[in-house]
Amino acid sequence: MTWAEIQPLLTTACWETLYMVGWSTVITAAVGLPLGVLLVLTSRGGLLQNVVVNKVTGVIVNITRSLPFIILMVALIPFTRWLVGAAFGLNAAVVMLSVGAIPFFARLVETSIREVDPGLVEAVHAMGGNTRTVVVKALLPESLPSLVSGLTTTVIALVGYSAMAGTISAGGLGNLAWTYGYQRFENKVMVATIVLLIALVTVVQLAGDLTARALARRGGRTSGAPGLRLLRSARVARATETS
Secondary structure, three states: OOOOHHHHHHHHHHHHHHHHHHHHHHHHHHHHHHHHHHHHHOOOOOOOOOOOHHOOOOOOHHHHOOOOOOHHHHHHHHHHHHHOOOOOOOHHHHHHHHHHHHHHHHHHHHHHHHHOHHHHHHHHHHHOOOOHHHHHHEEEEHHHHHHHHHHHHHHHHHHHHHHHHHHOOHHHHHHHHHHHHHOOOOOOHHHHHHHHHHHHHHHHHHHHHHHHHHHHHHHOOOOOOHHHHHHHHHHHHHHHHHO
């Protein structure tokens, strides 16, 4: 194949990969973020401590995470066919990618939130805040740089998942590499897809790192400063009560 023949194939495959990764990222963030928060809140000592809910949710997350993605795709074919009316194609791949990435991102969210100073929760409670206030005003703002880094890692994983989805005719760069690069021994196509995947991952990583650093610097410059302001306000309130 000549480059003139390869170029339109690469363009189409790139857009298909961006479509799959983009929509699955949105769905993963929308579902994985509250799921990770739920894991924290329902754990022992959490604000909504519920051992049953926490254990059941944790088991489901762990089971899904433990399955290799290629096996998960095959297992999800009946569910995908029921949900979007097709077992293969871009929309089917979005479902599979989302199901595979949601548990992964939920655990990253859980880890990020657990790194927040427990004193912030006490500070919000001392100021009369409820669980929703704790999550919105303390846990999420303080863990935002870490959450962005976690989402970046998830998007990179989704790029790899999308390449694997190409082996079941889901489209994208993975399908192009499999169909032309492997089955038809077109080395140019294989090299081009590898270069594009590396470039895509590099761009995502750089964008995520820059965003996380900017958020961390912004928090430091404002003396956080939501967390520090809450702690200071709580200390003032306690001093007033004891005086």
